[in-house]
Structures are given as C-alpha cells and as structure tokens.
Amino acid sequence: MLIPRILRLLSLAAIFLFVFTACAQYSPNPWTDSQTVQPAELNKELSNPKTAPTVLFVGYQRLFSAGHIKGAQFHGSGGSADGLAQIKAWAASLPRSTNLVIYCGCCPMEHCPNVRPAFSLLRDMGFTKLRILILPTSFEVDWADKGLPYDRGQ
Helix, strand or coil, X not given: CHHHHHHHHHHHHHHHHHHHXXXXXXXXXXXXXXXXXXXXXXXXXXXXXXXXCEEEECCCHHHHHHEEECCCEECCCCCCHHHHHHHHHHHCCCCCCCEEEEEXXXXXXXXXXXXXXXXXXXXXXXXXEEEEECCCCXXXXXXXXXXXXEEECC
C-alpha cells in the first residue's frame, strides 16, 4: 500500500516538473500590441523625415551588412551580453522619449534570440516610444521581397 502511494506521488511530481519546465521555457513577448508596427506602416513613417523613428537593427552584424532598412543603425546584437551592453551604451544618451523601432528578421520572429532581450533592455531603460517591427518570417520575406526600400550590403 505504501509503494503505490509513493509511485503516485512520484508520478504527480514528474507531471508537475514537466508542466513547470514547459511553462518556464515559454517566453511571452515583452511588448504589447500597441508597441508593434507593421512593415507598410513603418515604411510610411520613414517617408516623413520630420517624424521618422530611429530604427535599430538588433540582429547579427553579418545580416546588417547584407542588407537593412534604409537609415537603420546597428549597435550590437540583442542575443548576446556584449551586444546588449553595446546597445545600452548607445541608448544611454538618447532622450527616453525617442521614437525608437527595433527589428531583427534573422528567422521566424517566434524563435528570434535577439528581439526580446533588446526590447526588454530598452523598455527597462525607460524608453516610452519603443516599438518592434513585426517580421513574422524574416527580413527578406516580410520586407525586401515586398519591395520595401532597404540598403543592400557592400
């Protein structure tokens, strides 16, 4: 009688551990819907130099060099501690009211290792007009292949 009870408790503990681990690995987006911008909308915003946002690429240097949104800046990759430190150093002197849009586009957004850490860093620094460009598949598919303007690599 004691052994079935112990086995039942071990089974419950295993189920709890599995559910807890699965939930801990799920990383919900740190942004709200109002903190997102779609490609066509950003392209329209960029056409007005007086109100155009500052665009920050937070992916990998080699991808930035291959091609990026016209006028976008690169100051480190959001997927590494060094890159986040570089982004933080760059952003430190900006007014917290800067209209700032970040993006990566290295892979499907749900798997991107760069955008969530970069967004969280900048949000935690107090940026109040921070948004993320929604590129569900990649920069190539969701921006370049749609004919939106970008600077090609050297």
